[in-house]
Amino acid sequence: MKKITAIIKPFKLDDVKDALLDLGINGMTICEVRGHGRQKGHIELYRGAEYTVDFVPKTELSIVLENDQVEAVVDVIINAARSNKVGDGKIFVQDIERVVRIRTGEEDTDALN
Numbered sequence: 037m038k039k040i041t042a043i044i045k046p047f048k049l050d051d052v053k054d055a056l057l058d059l060g061i062n063g064m065t066i067c068e069v070r071g072h073g074r075q076k077g078h079i080e081l082y083r084g085a086e087y088t089v090d091f092v093p094k095t096e097l098s099i100v101l102e103n104d105q106v107e108a109v110v111d112v113i114i115n116a117a118r119s120n121k122v123g124d125g126k127i128f129v130q131d132i133e134r135v136v137r138i139r140t141g142e143e144d145t146d147a148l149n
Contacts, residue, residue, distance in 0.1 A: 037100060037101065037102060037103065037131075037132040037135060037144065037145075037148070038100070038101060038102075038103055038106050038129055038130065038131060038132060039098060039099070039100045039129070039130045039131075039132050040097075040098070040099045040100075040101070040106065040109055040110065040113070040127060040128070040129055041096060041097070041098050041127070041128040041130070042096070042097045042098075042113050042117065042125060042126070042127045042128075043069065043071070043094050043095070043096055043097075043125040043126050043127075044094065044095050044097060044113070044117040044124070044125040045094065045095070045117070045119065045123065045124065045125065046068070046093055046094065046095045048095075048116065048117045048119065049066065049095050049097070051116040051117070052097065052112075052113055052116040052117050054116075055112045055113075055115070055116040056099070056109065056112060056113070056116075058112075059108060059109065059112050061099060061101065061105070061109060063099065063100075063148070064097055064098065064099045065097070065098040065099075066095060066096070066097055066098075067095070067096040067098075068093065068094075068095060068096075069093075069094050069095070069096045070091035070092065070093055070094060071091055071092065071094055072090060072091055072092055073123065073126075074122070092123060094125065097113075100132055100135060100148060101148065102145065102148070106129060110127055110129070113127055114127070135147040135148060
């Protein structure tokens with residue numbers, strides 16, 4: 037099993053979610069996060085005064101799935117989240133050792149479905 041964590045622009049969330057649902061992925065966790073990469077934030081103007089926004093709002097999407105689904109899910113996220121501008125985000129893929137559904141005690145693949 038793998039865990040995919042994608043950091044994307046917030047306005048791309050609906051596109052990514054719809055594309056994942058079309059692929060048959062219906063379990064995901066979403067968090068509002070802030071951060072920066074190479075762009076290190078940006079300068080904005082508010083009531084005539086400039087100020088630096090060090091951390092940019094992002095959305096973090098987490099999905100745990102079977103190994104054979106990883107490439108398709110990564111491709112779908114890339115295609116749905118891409119705006120071809122700085123700050124489109126990153127995707128991380130990690131190994132998952134064990135999954136347990138709390139309510140039933142089911143484990144691993146049974147706990148995912």
